[in-house]
Structure formats: C-alpha cells, structure tokens
Amino acid sequence: MSETHLTVKADSNAARKIMIRRIAATAILTAMAVLLMYLEIPLPFMPVFLKFDFAELPALIGAFALGPVWAVVIELLKNLIHLPVTQTMGIGELSNFVTGVIYVVTAGLIYKKIRTRKGAAISMIVSTIALAVIAVPVNAFITLPLYGSAMGFPLEAIIGMSAQANPLVKDRLSLLLAVFVPFNLFKGIVVGLITFFVYKPISKLINKTYDKTHQKTDTEAVTKE
Numbered sequence: 001m002s003e004t005h006l007t008v009k010a011d012s013n014a015a016r017k018i019m020i021r022r023i024a025a026t027a028i029l030t031a032m033a034v035l036l037m038y039l040e041i042p043l044p045f046m047p048v049f050l051k052f053d054f055a056e057l058p059a060l061i062g063a064f065a066l067g068p069v070w071a072v073v074i075e076l077l078k079n080l081i082h083l084p085v086t087q088t089m090g091i092g093e094l095s096n097f098v099t100g101v102i103y104v105v106t107a108g109l110i111y112k113k114i115r116t117r118k119g120a121a122i123s124m125i126v127s128t129i130a131l132a133v134i135a136v137p138v139n140a141f142i143t144l145p146l147y148g149s150a151m152g153f154p155l156e157a158i159i160g161m162s163a164q165a166n167p168l169v170k171d172r173l174s175l176l177l178a179v180f181v182p183f184n185l186f187k188g189i190v191v192g193l194i195t196f197f198v199y200k201p202i203s204k205l206i207n208k209t210y211d212k213t214h215q216k217t218d219t220e221a222v223t224k225e
Contacts, residue, residue, distance in 0.1 A: 063108030128188030
C-alpha cells in the first residue's frame with residue numbers, strides 16, 4: 001500500500017470524524033432551540049402574536065462554535081420541527097427562519113474573523129442592528145402580506161390588534177417602527193447579553209469545538225502550502 005493511499009485514507013477518516021462532530025453538535029443545539037421555542041414570553045406594548053423566546057441562543061452559540069453555515073442549519077431544523085404545531089400556516093416559522101439567519105450569520109461571520117470576547121461583543125452588537133434594520137422590509141414585504149393572502153388576516157386587523165397593546169401604532173409604518181423594530185432590538189440584545197456573559201465559561205468549549213470541526217486534513221495542509 002503506497003504512502004499516498006495511506007494519506008488519503010487517513011484524510012478520509014479525519015474528515016468523517018469532523019463531520020460526525022459537526023452533526024452531533026448541531027443535533028444537540030437544535031434540540032435545545034426547539035425546546036426554547038416553546039417557552040414563549042409575552043412582552044409589554046407588544047401584540048399577542050409577538051412573543052419572545054430564547055431559541056436564537058443555541059443557534060448563536062452554534063454560529064460561534066461551528067460556523068455560520070451550521071447556524072443556518074440549526075435555524076432551519078428548529079423551524080421545520082416546529083411546523084407541525086404551527087398556528088400561522090408556517091408564516092411565523094418562515095419569518096423566524098429569515099430573521100434568525102440574519103442574526104446568527106452576521107454574528108458568526110464577524111466572530112469567525114475576530115475569535116475573542118471583544119469579537120463576540122462586536123458581532124452581537126452588529127448582528128442586533130442588522131436584525132432590527134433588515135427585519136423591517138422582511139415584515140413589510142413578506143410576512144405581513146402573507147398573513148393577508150394566506151390566512152385572510154388583513155393588515156388593518158394586525159394594525160388594530162397592535163394598537164390595542166401599543167398606542168403608538170397608527171398605520172403600517174408605525175407598526176414596523178413601534179413594534180417590530182423594538183421587538184427585534186430587544187430580542188437581539190437579550191440573547192446577545194446572555195451569550196456574552198456565558199461566553200467566558202463556555203469559550204474554551206466553543207473554541208475547542210470549532211477547532212475540532214475545522215481541522216485541516218494532511219492533504220489540505222499540503223495543498224495550502
């Protein structure tokens with residue numbers, strides 16, 4: 001058996017172990033995210049259809065520990081698993097997926113470049129701003145129209161329901177600025193703060209997981225050189 005054949009076989013085994021670690025970590029974080037989706041908390045000045053949960057926390061940790069792509073997988077799986085009990089014909093899950101991806105991918109990309117506690121803080125600040133800003137057109141042009149066309153829940157009814165909880169809501173623009181923007185800011189800040197404060201005790205685990213799931217095979221190392 002040639003040395004090249006042995007190297008290729010070793011690389012194949014190493015790649016398989018890395019993939020197994022990624023899948024196992026993703027499964028655990030997805031299970032945590034699904035459970036946290038059920039722990040919904042109503043917020044003051046927010047309509048009844050907007051409830052806060054901590055499901056983005058495992059996805060954010062996944063973005064740090066595994067990378068942005070695997071964080072997207074966690075976001076997708078948790079919403080697909082939640083579909084059988086949806087009360088919104090999947091519209092809520094679609095919105096949750098899109099906004100969740102904006103949040104965790106932004107944070108994951110920045111943290112991938114700056115793998116320090118400061119980098120984690122920067123990534124969470126930027127991702128929270130991105131979430132609040134990008135969620136406005138997402139809700140304006142995707143989520144709200146879908147509620148009207150798919151569920152027969154017109155914008156006027158959503159505005160009326162929201163106005164009962166928040167007197168600042170008068171029309172679509174005020175609905176977006178007085179409800180969706182503060183909701184997403186609150187969500188991003190709370191999830192980010194929790195992650196930041198638990199970062200130190202779990203940073204070794206995060207970095208160890210990242211290193212083990214991003215090890216280069218001997219062939220890749222030679223190619224890089």
